[in-house]
Amino acid sequence: MSNFWRAVLRTFKFRLLIFSSVVCVLMIGILWGGNIGAVVYPVTEICLNKRTFTSWLKERITKNEQRINELQNKSKQHNPIETKNPNTDSDNPNNNVALIDAKKITSDSNVELEISVLIWWQKFYTQALPIAEKYTPRTPFGTVVFLIVIVLVGTVIKIFFIVCHGIISARIAQHTALEIREKLFNKVINYDVSYFSQSGIADTMSRFTNDLNILTGGINAIYGKILREPFKMIVCLVIAAYLCWQLLLITMLLVPLAFVAIRWLAKSIKRVVQRSMEEIALLYGRLEETFRSIKIVQAFVQESLELTKFSKTNQACCEKAIKIAKYESLASPMTELFGILMISMGIVVGAYLVMSERTAFLGIPMLSTPMDTGSLIMFFALLAGAADPARRLSDIFTQFQSAAAAADRIYSMIDRLPQISDPESPEHCKIHHQSIKFDNVQFSYKNDRIVLKNISLEIKFGECIVIIGASGSGKSSLINLIPRFNDPTNGRVLIDDQVIANVRRNDLRNQIGLVTQEPMLFNDTVMNNIRYGDSNASRENAIEAAKKANAHEFIINELTDGYDTIIGHAGGQLSGGQRQRIALARAILKNPSILLLDEATSQIDIQSERMIHDALKEFKHGRTTIIITHRLATIDLADRIIMMEDGQIIATGTHESLLKNNPTYMSLYQ
Helix, strand or coil, rough: CCCHHHHHHHHHHHEEEHHHHHHHHHHHHHHHHHHHHHHHHHHHHHHHCCHHHHHHHHHHHHHHHHHHHHHHHHHHCCCCCCCCCCCCCCCHHHCCCCCHHHHHHHHHHHHHHHHHHHHHHHHHHHHHHHHHHHHHCHHHHHHHHHHHHHHHHHHHHHHHHHHHHHHHHHHHHHHHHHHHHHHHHHHCCCCCCCHHHHHHHHHHHHHHHHHHHHHHHHHHHHHCCCHHHHHHHHHHHHHHHHHHHHHHHHHHCCHHHHHHHHHHHHHHHHHHHHHHHCCCCCHHHHHHHHCHHHHHHCCCHHHHHHHHHHHHHHHHHHHHHHHHHHEEEEEHHHHHHHHHHHHHHHHHHHHHHHHCCCEEECCCCCCCCCCHHHHHHHHHHHHHHHHHHHHHHCHHHHHHHHHHHHHHHHHHHHCCCCCCCCCCECCCCCCCEEEEEEEEEECCEEEEEEEEEEEEEECCCCCEEEEEEECCCCHHHHHCCCCCCCCCCCCEEEEEEEEEHCCCCCCCCCCCCEEECCCCCCCEEEHHHHHHHHHHHHHHHHHHHHHCCCCHHHHHCCCCHHHHHHHCHCCCCCHHHHHHHHHHHHHHHHCCCCCECCCCCCCCCCHHHHHHHHHHHHHHCCCEEEEECCCCCCCCCCCCCEEEEEEEEEEECCCCHHHHHHHHHHHHCC
């Protein structure tokens, strides 16, 4: 729950909206209780007895005057009585104490209080009488119509404030969600790359969508029903307490028991909701995996297998949803049961007081004067008015617990410490111009399988290195250490004799260009995809980079809108070779001092590979280039070739020297 309140605390910056929300809530509560008071008591005491406001006020003035005179006479007749302490010596003046009967003091205090209240009401009735004579109807039926009009006007005003309050609470919730979503995105986008390969994208997407929507609903409820409905209850209970606070206290005896039951229900709901969110994340993962691999699924005719796997996950989600519904179905009946029990207790005691015309119940003083029927009916109406908001609160009970569970999942990501972070006191990052060194580097993932074993390697500035080896030999893991996508488990990576872990990641990565096996392009124009390498570059510079990457011709001649063509999700409207050349143009535009190509030509046609080869032959000069490949078509680019096997470097040298001295390389080349 603490994480949910962290989200709520973010709303406090919207002070004007919160103030407006509170004003609306105050008006709604006052009009809610006021409408009940404006209908029940006047209809019962005035309309049903065929009276008007004027006649009723005159009657109240007369009765109040009689009661005041009666109480004042009673007060005058009462005189304090002196007594002596029978246990003291009467001859001793120090022990002669005048005592006043405590019961008589209490009685006098009650009489004075009642007189004061009656005098206040007498003034109110006296001032209201000329207004009633001038503006209210003079017939009982006219009085009924007048009351109905007042209630309708009050209802219209209340509806206006309800609409305003709904809009305001939604704005608070959505603005807060906007900030949390941006904070979460800013946090996740700086996660280490290994997080996404290990945890997958589906769970993260679930937290951005499903969980955040649930949290937004909870915040909306806080400033909506959770703020509004309790105040409506308070208004009704305050008026009921004014009528008879002792009777109200009796009806509240079951509140502690209701609180315990609801607390148990809250914990159960939150626990089940958390599990449900985990199942939904698994469902997202199943969908993502299936749809990304739809070609393979259909090619191997495995639709039925995928349906079976999906059905299993879907069934688990369904079972959790049913369990949530079970607990949710308990909330409203439980609230209703306790509400009926409390009102029933009030009815029994109140009916006894009215029907017997007594002021005490079981010897407990309840009233100074017997309660009239109108006051009792109004008391019950107010209890019913308080019960309706309680019922509405029970309806959003599950929503509130779901929001708390969602907040825990969201803030667990926000609070997560990245495995790759900047140093507290970063060094100035030098522009690469000397060498890249791997100093006795060892690396393993979380499963403790060693991927790189004691790698020591120096690459001179301006060299073009080609790394070859079987899949799983550690080639990609090795070059991922250079931009600090991962950090070595042991050993160091140095650029120009500077340990890269001592500099800011952004400063390091600003001088590195990367082209991967699967070129990741965005659903944007060709121009914007190229300029992703340098957002400040001019259009002319981007076109020049495309020319260097041998991409300019197909962009101009084959694409409908040239550089302004939208290329679709992940560049889906382009061929593999076209995507790869745009990715290379993006890296060229960045003009990096270190260029990394990870299997950049392994999945494209021979013609596209030749074009990229020609582009690299020119672009590799004046920078350090590291190329990972399974294919040896680019070996003539290499100043040195490095062979890896099982996380180790097993051979290094030029193409000619390896052909001459390394049978494994010769076999691979042939």
